[in-house]
Amino acid sequence: MVDELLVFEGLGSSDNSMLLWTCQFGKKRLTERIKLNYRKANLDKIKNTLSSSDWDRLLEGKIQTAWNNFKNLILFLVDANVPKMKVSGTKKLKPVWLTNKCARLLDKKRPEDFCKI
Secondary structure (H helix, E strand, O other), rough: EEEEEEOOOOOOOOOEEEEEEEEEOOOOOEEEEEEEEEHHHHHHHHHHHHHHHHHHOOOOHHHHHHHHHHHHHHHEEEEEEOOOOEEOOOOOOOOEEEEHHHHHHHOOOOOHHHHOO
16 A cells, blocks of 8 residues: 655754655456346246255254255255356446436536637
8 A cells, every 4th residue: 555655854943754655546346257147047946946845854953054054055056046147347437426417417518518718
């Protein structure tokens, strides 16, 4: 974050030192990530598997064991029946203050509005 720090002598008769530093700010962007596409999921297969599961055997034992069994079953079904898609991260980042309403207003402005004489 802080790249370089320089310490200078005090100004005049001051006993305080002057500091000069350089910082780099930035956000690393992922160029590509994997996302689940639930719209194309095989919901019939998930429903059939859940309805044919032996819930008494699956949820027996301690609470933590039952939860882990249930979670593992759901994660397995999602992994097997929900396709994955790659999402590009090349979307241009906009400033926090630039709301959708503000962006629409900026789009409506014409170049001649800036060059009035």
